[in-house]
Amino acid sequence: MDRIEQFAPPAGTAGTTTDVGGVIERMRGFRSHWPPGDGVAVFNEVYLTVTETLGRHLSDGAFRDREAVSTLDVRFAERYLAAVDTAVSGGLPPECWRPLFQYRLHPGVRPLQFALAGINAHIGHDLALAVVDTCRTLGCAPVDLEEEFERVGDLLVMLEEQIREDLMPGPDLLQVADPLTHLAGAWSLERARDASWSAARMLWRLRGAPPLAEEFRSRMDAGAGLVGRFLLTPCR
Template sequence: MAHCEQLPMAASTVDTVLTRMRILDTTLPPRDGVAVFNRVYLTVTEAVDRHIDGGRFPDARSAIALDVRFAERYLAAVDAMEDGRRPPACWRPLFQFRRHPGVRPLQFALSGINAHIGHDLALAVVDTCRTLGCEPVDLEDEFDRVGDLLVSLEERVREELMPGPDLLQIADPLTHLFGSWSLERARDATWAAARALWALRRLPDVAAEFTERLDSAVGFAGRMLLTPLPD
């Protein structure tokens, strides 16, 4: 497989985005919906960083670029919300419901994962290809390895945020919600979307419409994941 051309990198690094996420972790209230997602995303970004440092990515430079571009999409949405600007549709449900008492931590985590993988990851692949002067196929190994770490994140979310057996009455609807969304299916759809967006890069109007519809569809799914549940 061909690797990406060695072009200049952007100023942001994995350490830069990790610092931003750690600041959010210390400043947001623990039960805030954005804080819940930020904690789980911080965990997986730290894992990616360790894997890069340990030489577990075949092309570390491409892995770093993809990881940074991916994180920047989430942090840009947070910045938009904090500045009073309109964030992407995929993130709006989480920002709107972040303090709703009827929404459980698991739902916040799933809604954020849905937005970040279903929308941001596809655009991050395109961003990375433009940064490095390569094609999506050149990033497939890095995409797959990041995806494997995200699957482990989903398992961690299930273990840490699902209620225990003493709360089965609450867990029943949560189990239904958890089963209605699949990270594996979302990852497959994201790779297809990234390839489509790259193929459409010379048709900016069509690419913009595709991106807008992807954003709206992912936002709709995120809103369903945040359906308030009874106590």
């Protein structure tokens, strides 16, 4: 079997999503197709947990502007789903995602590294673009989304702490000198989220100058890709 076909989602799962439920359905489809040890599957499970939690918060009225949060979540998820579709069809996804797809079966990379590399790609590149996409969809500016952005960000930070706790090896397996200790401590979702908000505001200001906006996006993509390769340094 061709390596790309081996990781292809089940037939009928590709395509545009229109709501949070559709995003969850597609990610659950991935879960049923990829083996648990696959690095992309590890990130997918993390992202599915985040999206299911956000969906519950949308349902119970935790967000003041449900339309803005739902739109941002879908535009955000579309970037990840598009990267998967591109990779499994034999194309090149954005640079930020390439390390995760390249090392997805590396035996020396631990689950926590896969999770952090995926989060880094999604927050370090996709989130800023999703904010701009959402502004265009809703006819607003980034400042109008700031409150919802922060509330979603707080949820992500809380879940990141749980992810680290669940995926970090136990104290009997992980010593202070273990490279994973340094890799896990070198990256912060909160800092990445703040940088993404600044990038979104910059991209919005550059929307009237497409060449400059694309150059900025390309450099942001390359930077996130570089960090991703660092996070996936084999630890065993």
